Amino acid sequence: MNAIFIHTSFPDGGERLPYAAKVTHYVDSEVARLGTVLLHRPGPELARLTPRNNDSLLFDAIPWVGRAQEEHDAFAAALRGRGVEVLYLATLLAETLAVADARAELTELVLRSPRLGDTLRRRIADHLAYLDPATLADVFTAGLAHEELRLGRDRPGGLVWTLMDRHDFVIDPLPNLLFTRDSSVWIGDRVGVTSLAMPARRRETTLTDAIYRYHPRFAGTEFVYHPELEHLEGGDVLLLAPGVLAVGVGERTTPAGAERLARRVFAAGLAHTILVVPIAQERATMHLDTVCTMVDVDAVLMYPNIASTLSAYTVIAGADGDELRVDGPAPFLRAAADAMDLDQLRVIDTGLDPVTAEREQWDDGNNTLALAPRLCVGYERNVETNAQLERAGIEVIAIAGSELGSGRGGPRCMSCPLVRQPLRPVQL
Secondary structure (H helix, E strand, C coil): CCCEEEECCCCCCCCEEEECCCCCCEECCCCCCEEEEEECCCCHHHHCCCCCCCCCCCCCCCCCHHHHHHHHHHHHHHHHHCCCEEEEHHHHHHHHCCCHHHHHHHHHHHHCCCCCCHHHHHHHHHHHHCCCHHHHHHHHHHCEEHHHCCCCCCCCCHHHHHHCCCCCEEECCCHHHHCCCCCEEEEECEEEECECCCHHHHHHHHHHHHHHHHCHHHCCCEEEECCCCCCECHHHEEEEECCEEEEEECCCCCHHHHHHHHHHHHHCCCCCEEEEEECCCCHHHCCHHHCEEEEECCEEEECHHHHCCCEEEEEEECCCCCCEEEEEEEEHHHHHHHHCCCCCCEEEECCCCHHHHHHHHHCCCCCCEEEECCEEEEECCCHHHHHHHHHCCCEEEEECCCCHHHHCCCCCCCCEEEEECCCCCCCC
């Protein structure tokens, strides 16, 4: 088998390593030792944000791009410092676009937008045809502005192009690509490429899906979810324990998405219990992982304002293998402990008083990434939450996030684990 060269670390000139064998990707928990993670280093797509478009592109502020990159590089360095292999989405995408079928498919999907019109669509196709894979990957992530489109004198852009503002985009940027957790989730040895609810984000799963299907590192990967299915986002999916999932239902993930995931997970033998957890349909609680993440095999970090009111419906496969059995609702913490075969879950609060708790929840205090049991990454600004974690015996690797957090996402949001040490034996 010929070696195929893949970036596996730094995006700015990192070493290329030969890939010549199938890589096994596997995740069955939130907290087992992290082996490999997928990140996206923020790039020119963030520089596309302006006061005119930041709301539609789902950012609460205009980030300082250089500082956001510094913060993200420090995040990646902290992961590598603990032995985690870091893969970058942009690098994998560029290598995927070197595959002719992948390039043709993604180009066709990008050009499918009905707002372009026939003439402009042809001109964009001409523009993209001359780009090398790395440059094309940049366009697919950072977008293409009206004034950047190359047009010949004998090939005008047509009516749509003429009526556009010179600062409009003919291909929209994807600033939320930073949050790699949302577009895919690994459950056991299968990947779920999710169905993102917000129009500004839907092309993210198009790119992610192509990477998993065409990139040689993921050859033979089986899928448990696809983007064309009901809305489901990775930030709403917590792998509480081997065989036990929690799925938040709220602003982004629909009840139909949770049901579809349950059917597919049960059919694949990837879980025995799914807890469906209703959450408020608000910006501050857009995903389940904005109010609750795991930091140990029996411990959760949780927003105290909802700890006593959060409920869950327990879903298991029906006896006939078709209809699902739904019980509840019951208090989430009780239902989770029962499903995980624990006497109880340890709960660590975000902050010490209601005001601090609310501030630190908004600043992603609950959104930690576990690197191993009792070891997690959190934003340094959440001082009280980090102190609470330390008092509970959880080591916190504190990272800067003043600019990274402007899109409302923390370390868990910014990372998609591809490999964790199994908490149960892997059956291959």
